[in-house]
Amino acid sequence: MAKGLARVRYGTSSWTAKGWSGTFYPPGTKPADQLAFYATQFDTVEADTTYYRAPTTALAQGWARKTPAGFALAAKFPRAIVHGGDGEKPDASRVLVPRHAAPHTEQFLAAMAELGAKCGPLVLQFPYFNKSAFAELGPFLERLDAYLAALPPSFRYAVEVRNKAWLVPQLTDVLRRHRAALVLVDLVYLPHPADVAKELDVVTAEFSYARLIGDRAAVEAHTTSFERIVLDQRARLSRWAEFLTALRERVIEIGVYANNHYAGHGPTTIRELRARVERGGA
Template identity: 60%
Template sequence: MGEFLYGTSSWSSPDWAGVFYPEGMPPGDYLGHYAQEFRTVEADVTYYRVPSRQMVEGWDRKTPDDFVLCAKFPRSIVHAGAERLPDEKRLLMPGEDGDDLERFLEAMSILGDKCGPLILQFPYFNKKVFTDPTPFLERLDTFLAGLPTEFRYGVEIRNKTWLAAPLLEVLRRHRTALVLVDLKYMPHPADLMGDLDLLTTDFVYVRLIGDRKAVEARTRTFDRIVMDQGPRLSRWARLLREVIPRSERTLVFANNHFAGHGPTTIRDLAALVEENEGKS
């Protein structure tokens, strides 16, 4: 049986004060408190800016030795545009993002064994950006080939028709995971597994993102569950029971926008996985 780690997407939500974090706790103490319950977390802040050495040293200092901290590649690398649409001429081009890439990897190396997979979270690409996946896959292939092997990597795709053999072949070639996502307009991985083997390396990475607009129509404060996602979580639990034995490590993260409160969502999913394990 592979290792099963679960946590949330980010730990810094101010809405968790008095619910997940003790009332009055300084935000600087949040990560240490978080790490008392969960063994992994996904750093969302790195998408918006390259973390400083001081920031990553703080993460290292506040977490135990067996903690796993995953992070997203900076937006300047995977999006490369200041506007809403990504810049297809610059994204994943080392000549353009080289400084940010080098600084990002150097900072994350401070974590040593605590550093989990680093995630390339790509936006949806319309036909004004890429008319078809081939040029993107060629660039991704080259980019992954140039990354240092001391880290592990994952790729999140938001074009559902790109979830096909050519993409999976590129990822397998570079021991990179296809990030499995629960996102409104993306197919559930379970619907694809009959025709495609979505496990492209020796670890599995799952992100429960959900329907942002639907949740925000119910709340703008993320301190409680506002949407019943029980059936979806049960389906994920069944899928995880299938994939965990096939991987050395499975990491699963819940976003506040999945149901309203990330910590409760991921606790519920973990309980379902353990319940199913007891029945197997």
């Protein structure tokens, strides 16, 4: 699919954390100035706030003003679309259902359109669904297929599922039909994407999207301010570097995002991964 090696964009999940002042941002950096500084260090970021509420057009215009040409701001679809519930438990009766999802989808896409060429992939991050939510994969895929078909083709889309049993060809067939990327996620209760790729063709679009999320409980046992690395993830980062190096031959672009919960400090994690890939996967 790709001609030459893919460009790899490196960034973090969100650009704010209370422990980043002095450890990533220069001391005294105002919150309003953080994104502009962030964009001098990385060429992409994943907006986390959009999961909780669709941004306004004014907010998205501000993001565009604060970032340079060539920057890519990825974002999550609102929780109301992919989760549906008011509490921790998802409400499957509302997930991807047009009458519930439509207003949130319209507001979200209208805002993200303000970014123009700076708009990165838009992520449908689904929670883990138990049998009471979806008894089997089929009904979920029917909704996903219809939802993706109705989305405008002017954006790029990525889909993350957190049910191990759903990482099957039936899912990737739907994604491939709509040129949506399968999110390659490193999460404590899911197999590493390199292992998934041994059994499943994980390339479903011209680009790939990877998220290093990790183990929230393990990291928060050491820190909740995220000012430093608290878990040694060097072995997993080496595996990621090898996997991404091979993946670069199959797509034209890869976006990789490190969460603070992966090792304790997202910027340090993604810088280390970038260095390993640039060394050829070492």
